[in-house]
Amino acid sequence: MIPALETHDLTVTYHKRPVLYGVDLAIPEGNLVGIIGPNGAGKSTFIKSVMGVIPTVGGWVKVFGKPLKENITRVGYVPQRGSVDWDFPVTVMDVALQGTYGKLGMFRRVGKKERMLAEEALDKVGMLPYAKRQIGNLSGGQQQRVFLARAIAQDSDLYFMDEPFVGVDAATESAIISLLQDMRENGKTVVVVHHDLQTAPEYFDMLMLLNMRLLAFGKTEDVFTKELLQKTYGGGLTILSEIATAAAKENVKASHD
Template sequence: MKPVVVENLTVAYQKKPVLSNVSFEVPEGKLIGIIGPNGAGKSTLIKAILGLIPKAAGEIKIYDKKYRAKDRVVGYVPQRGSVDWDFPTNALDVVLMGRYGHVGWFKRPGKKDTEIAMECLKKVGMEEYASRQISQLSGGQQQRVFLARALAQDAKVYFMDEPFVGVDAATERAIIELLNELKRQGKTVLVVHHDLQTVKEYFDHVILLNVNTVAAGATEEVFTLENLHRTYGGKLSFLEKDQLVVEQK
């Protein structure tokens, strides 16, 4: 069974297609980059897979089953800009939210859950900030807390929406180390990503998206100049060999 299979997915806003007949499947235990220009539908794709927005057509399966929000098989890290960071809660409580799929929404997390949450904070270098209000954390620290929450879910498939945006170099290194650790554990991780320079370094598999699926497969086979031109069109510029710049308009 494939971790994620998407067949002919179409999502429309006010009758205008944002995604049109998108199809792909991903292998288990790999890091998968979702790559494409602004407005390509990358975040929409993740939200549609998770049932956060309605689809107009198509089929989505997680391990050969229709995904349900209460399933513990999936972990999600949203875009940092979409979160209300002024909500009055501390870092530990945010991470403990990742345990509700295991304890149930109407039960309080126990000692074991707190220990797991603290261990997840430690893995992202945030254990000393456990009692800090999330509004008092830097952007990179907030992102690490959300990654710790995803770890606490102990999922099989993770979806991460631009986890590297707005973080410093140290946090980016910490995040990619964490993603590789998840891969070593046999987890499957799909990441919306915008930096073309690091795609070959970070990902085993890529999905090139621009409303439609341009290409999907192993990075060495799919991440080609021809496919990038098809994905970005005239927005793709070249500085020198193997170095790319995307001019977003």
């Protein structure tokens, strides 16, 4: 089967310093994939470079077996919530409609079909009653739902989401994850940048462990291991210090025995 996303030797630099180095990857269709790694590991950079939002210096990207340009309408992108100005004078409905512009283009009129897509998407995330509200009057969780509705309105097959769980309430977090699972049930592939190691194994089918290089990629149960996480995070993370303490205790025990 053709993978939903394939990258080969993907390399990105920022001010001449490499931030991503030779990422080789093939994500099979119909999976919910988490990207985890420490701050500055290049998680957002990875999805931005795959989407062509930032330039790469080497390697290639294929989406459903073709270069990104040919399949660009099959890909949806949800940027970080903080990357836009929420005082911008648009309504919730306007933002949801933006999702349809990928296929509609920049010049054709918004028709009934686009409106329906946007309304359905808003309904799915429970934001339809807020359709006429200005986006600045929303809570963080509601803003994230609107972003998700926009992605649903894009009607894509492969999605990239940048930290959709940051700064949202617990109710929104569980609503979002069940939505993502729904999308997977419908055969979509969803790649999510994720921060929280505690929830990662519970949320995702597959994980990418990233720290400038791709340290591991595979089924969650295979790659969510102490050794691989340690390799990814180096040191300095609570979970790792716990591991270290545990290991130290065992050493102490061993030396006493």
